[in-house]
Amino acid sequence: MREFFIDFFTNYGRYIVFLHIISAVIWIGGMIIVKFVVAPTMAHIQDPKLRLAKILEIMQRLLNFAMIFMILIAITGAFMSLGLDFRHSLPSLYILIHIKEAVWTLMALNFIYIYRKRNAAQRQFLKGDVESATESIFTIGSYLLPLNILLGFVAIYFGVILRGL
Numbered sequence: 001m002r003e004f005f006i007d008f009f010t011n012y013g014r015y016i017v018f019l020h021i022i023s024a025v026i027w028i029g030g031m032i033i034v035k036f037v038v039a040p041t042m043a044h045i046q047d048p049k050l051r052l053a054k055i056l057e058i059m060q061r062l063l064n065f066a067m068i069f070m071i072l073i074a075i076t077g078a079f080m081s082l083g084l085d086f087r088h089s090l091p092s093l094y095i096l097i098h099i100k101e102a103v104w105t106l107m108a109l110n111f112i113y114i115y116r117k118r119n120a121a122q123r124q125f126l127k128g129d130v131e132s133a134t135e136s137i138f139t140i141g142s143y144l145l146p147l148n149i150l151l152g153f154v155a156i157y158f159g160v161i162l163r164g165l
């Protein structure tokens with residue numbers, strides 16, 4: 001099995017690293033754009049119901065799209081750590097792989113929490129409870145999204161160290 005991953009990475013490493021980096025760009029970049037570009041623009045919509053409906057739709061599209069890249073990043077990350085045989089070739093850096101796995105797990109749990117909170121906000125909105133729905137969306141935008149952006153930066157920084165820089 002060990003040989004399989006090393007051979008596979010020798011042949012396709014370039015594509016795996018590319019997929020890993022592009023997934024990070026899309027996942028983290030998507031959250032940054034929603035937080036710092038889309039959300040402030042939405043704030044200009046005067047009608048609170050229309051504003052909430054649009055934010056709920058944007059969040060749903062972002063989460064469904066980002067989910068693919070969240071999964072892809074873990075798969076390519078596993079191929080990279082096994083293919084580069086970090087455990088044996090660079091044991092001093094191997095701990096960083098586990099830290100990245102832990103960071104990814106935190107991000108994934110936070111992502112699931114955001115997903116469920118958005119769905120709850122949608123149900124509240126459909127029941128006419130605009131106040132509770134707005135509160136849920138406020139929590140996502142003010143705390144949960146920034147937390148995942150920050151964790152993403154940490155994972156990217158550790159990725160650069162793993163590169164040997």
Ligand code: HEM
Pocket residue numbers: 017020021024027028073074075077078080081084097100101103104107152153155156158159160161162163164
């Ligand atoms: C399951 C979790 C993860 C594992 C096992 C993992 C593993 C790795 C490994 C082994 C490298 C070094 C590749 C090399 O030396 O060529 C790397 C690089 C990188 N990782 Fe991850 N990673 C994980 C999660 C993440 C996450 C969540 C992000 C960002 C959201 C991320 C972003 C990056 C980036 C941008 C690089 C490239 C750094 C560079 O080219 O200098 N990784 N990762």
